[in-house]
Amino acid sequence: MTNIAAYSYALAAAGYLLLVLPVLSGWSGRNQRGTLSAACLLTALWAAWLAWDASHARFWSAFTGSLEILRDGAWSLFLVALLGHWRSEGSRLPFGLRPSLFAAGCAYLVLLGAMLAGHFRFELLNALGALPVVTAFACLAVYGMLLVEQVYRNKTIEERWAIKFACLGIGGMFAYDFYLYTNMMLFRELNPELWNARGVINALTVPLVAASMARSKSWSTPFVVSRRVMFHSAALFGSAIYLLAMGSAGYYLRFFGGRWGTVMQAAFLFGAVSLLLVILFSGTFRSWLKVSINKHFFRYNYDYREEWMRFTRTLSERGPNLGDRAIQAMAALVESPGGTLWLRSDAGRYETRARWHASEADTVEPANSPFCRFLESTQWVVDLDEFVARPDKYEGLAVPDWLLEYPRRWLVVPLILHEKLFGFVVLQRARSPLKLNWEITDLLEIAGSQAAGHLAQEDAANALMVARQFESFNRMSTFVVHDLKNLVAQLSLMNANAEKHKDNPEFQRDMLETLNHSVQKMKLLLQKLSRTENAEKPLPLAVEQVVRQAVALKSAFEPRPQLVVEVPGMKVMADRERLERVVGHLIQNAIEATPRDGHVMIRLGRREADGQPDAVEIEIVDTGEGMSEEFIRERLFKPFDSTKSAGMGIGVFESREYITELGGALEVTSRPALGTTFKVVLPLYHEAAAATIS
Structure with a gap:
């Protein structure tokens, strides 16, 4: 039975420790805050000490009796503070105390002093000499019940609604003590079952006092126990009571089961624990417990x-x-x-x-x-x-x-x-x-x-994704149309010069080369439109070959572009087709902006900067109309904005986007009526460095 007593009193200690947390954390009932916190702490200490004694096969000691006197005195003091009428006019006693309260306090102190001075032990209760001490404890319980009755009777109807649960809990605690000690006085011995159940009885008073604290405005607290803590505490508290009851039942099964007692006890306890786990993990039970806590312990259903x-x-x-x-x-x-x-x-x-x-x-x-x-x-x-x-x-x-x-x-x-x-x-x-x-x-x-807002946002995001897919396809189509326009311009120029130079073998070779190149580019454009081409993968390629090919395709135009290669053999990482298209577009713009008697010069060199890696520089210089700074800043790189009657306004935009994608830069300087200079700067590819990295 000592294990049952230990669990019983440990449950009471845990309950009062949980109760004292909101009191110490800012309970606004200032007149009773100190007395209530002291009563809860002393009760928790008293119950914990009894649990410790029970776990070591000891039922009582002089120190336990002293703690019980302090516990009863603290609850009595709390009831006096709750009553409010603890002073008397004209009283010469300390603090103006009423004589009855002063006498009760003295009695507590005398009994406490006697308990501490002697070496009173539980075994002596069987002797007749212990009867006065037992009688004193029974009187303390009677005094506590009288205080509960006075508190409840002297309150208004509204105040009774607030304190009735606390009065029921504290009064029940004193009433059970009175029954325990009068039973001892009658039979001259302690009833172990009553002693063991005492801890559970004290634990059951915790929710009653807590309910009163939550119901009264004067007892309201800014410290709010969250519903989650209350839920887990209630589940833990209920599980402890359940396990205590099942442990008691298992003990009796073992005691009365004879040869099968141990087997019956083990099977019963296993089934009880399994049932508890099933209940705790049941969604229906958790839902019921949550709804019950919100309904009975909180003003609103939700945190x-x-x-x-x-x-x-x-x-x-x-x-x-x-x-x-x-x-x-x-x-x-x-x-x-x-x-x-x-x-x-x-x-x-x-x-x-x-x-x-x-x-x-x-x-x-x-x-x-x-x-x-x-x-x-x-x-x-x-x-x-x-x-x-x-x-x-x-x-x-x-x-x-x-x-x-x-x-x-x-x-x-x-x-x-x-x-x-x-x-x-x-x-x-x-x-x-x-x-x-x-x-x-x-x-x-x-x-x-x-x-609805989140779902509408998701629908809008999906619609935007589809729109972007169409936009990407339309953008690609726009670039394709732009390239087709350039191809048509080349073929139209070649067709215009065919009648004049049809007998020239050199012109015939250029014409065939141009036609072959145009056909190949058209095939690539068709592949892009049908989305059958593989993703572009930048590869090391010789810049000089790309630039020479771009210049050769523009050689039929006037003024004819001139190429100067200052540093041969340089390489960059890029897609050949796209880089050639970028350089060719910039050359085409320079030719169109320059009169026939002007000059278009392409220079391929190397740029060296302090602290920067070497770079390839493709410079395209013309002596054409030029551009103002305002035009370069606001319109040159703006898509679909062109000064040409048949232009689409995306060539320079696409060129800058791809050059930036390669890690380079597109620089432009221009002066009206003097000409324009475009510089394509690309990172130089180093074979040794690439081999080291790989």
């Missing part, structure tokens, strides 16, 4: 800060299935096990978008149906069970038959976005009975609006 953080965190998680997470977040608010989401489609009807722990539902609801119009106009959360029982509660509501037949349907939560019905969620019945009130409906309505 809005915690709920909103959890709701937002669920919706903001990474990954797909936002619809499932939206249902899950709203279902958690009302302990619903699942639900289904309907969203409005482009066809003007509400279709199933997501399901979370719910059955298949492919039903489609027209957007102009009476049901959808009712949800949009009222923005109400509809309780379908209430609608079936009382159709007049939702005036004008017409629920479709498919929804009434939907398995376990319970709540319809509208998703309102910009005063329009974006969709709705049908939640299944809660795991535990939950009465729908104004607080729950308001929370669901605002949660529906929040979920």
Whole structure:
């Protein structure tokens, strides 16, 4: 039995330690704060010491008796402070105390001194000489019960509502002590069962005192025990009581089971622990416990800060299935096990978008149906069970038959976005009975609006992604059209000169080369449009060959471009086709901006800068019209902005984008009527460095 006593008193110690936390953390009942905290701490110390004694096969000692006197005195002092009438006018006693209170205090001190002075032990209670001490403890219990009666009788009706649970708890504690000690006085011995149950009795007074603290405005506390802590504490407290009861039952099975006693005890305890684990991990039980705690211990059903953080965190998680997470977040608010989401489609009807722990539902609801119009106009959360029982509660509501037949349907939560019905969620019945009130409906309505915003954002992101895909394709098509325009210009110029130079063998060779190059480029452009080409991979290539090819393709134009190679053999990492197109476009622009008697010069050299790696520099200089600084700054690199009548305005933009992609830079200087200089700067490729890296 010592183990049962140890568990019993340890449970009481843990309960009062939990109770003292909000008192010490800022309980606003200043007149009783010190006395209540002292009473809780002394009770916890007393119970802990008794648990320690029981675990070492000791029932009592002089120190335990002293702690019990201090515990009774602290609770009595708390009751006196709660009563408020502890002073008497004209009293000459210290602090103006009433004579009766002063006498009671002296009696406590005398009994405490006698207990500490002697070596009183529990075994001596069987002797007749211990009877006065037992009688003194019984008198202390009677005095405590009288104080409880005085406190309750002298309070108003409103104050009684606040303190009645505390009076029941403290009064029950003193009443049980009175019964214990009078039983000892009657039978001249201690009843072990009564002694063991005393710890549990004291533990059961904890929620009663806590309930009184939560109910009174004068006892209100800025320290708020979170629902999570209360939930886990209640589960732990209940588990401890359950295990204590099961341990007691197992003890009796072993005691009366004879040869099978040990087997029966082991099997029973294993089954009891398994049942406890099943209950603790049951969603229905957890839901019931959470609803019960919110209903009986808190003014509001929700801790809005915690709920909103959890709701937002669920919706903001990474990954797909936002619809499932939206249902899950709203279902958690009302302990619903699942639900289904309907969203409005482009066809003007509400279709199933997501399901979370719910059955298949492919039903489609027209957007102009009476049901959808009712949800949009009222923005109400509809309780379908209430609608079936009382159709007049939702005036004008017409629920479709498919929804009434939907398995376990319970709540319809509208998703309102910009005063329009974006969709709705049908939640299944809660795991535990939950009465729908104004607080729950308001929370669901605002949660529906929040979920609608996230879902609309996802739809907008998907639409934007599709639009960007089309934009990317259209942009590529634009570049292709731009290249085709240049090819058409080359072929048109060649066709114009064919009649004049058709007998010239050199012209014929150039014409064939130009036609072959144009055909190859057109094939590449068709591959891009059909998206059959492989991704471009930059490769080391000789810059001189790329530039010479670009200059050769423009040799039929006037003024004819001139190439000067200052440093041969340089290489860069790039795609040959794209780099040639960039250089060719810049040369083409220079030719078009320069009169026939002008000059277009291309220089291929090397740039060296302090602290920077070597770079290849392709300089294109013309003596054409030139550009102003304002034009270069605001219009030159702006796509689809061109001064040419047939131009598209994307050539320079594409050139700069690709050069930047290669890690280079496109520099331009120009003066009106004097000409323009473009410089293409690209990182120089070093074979030795590349081999070392690889």
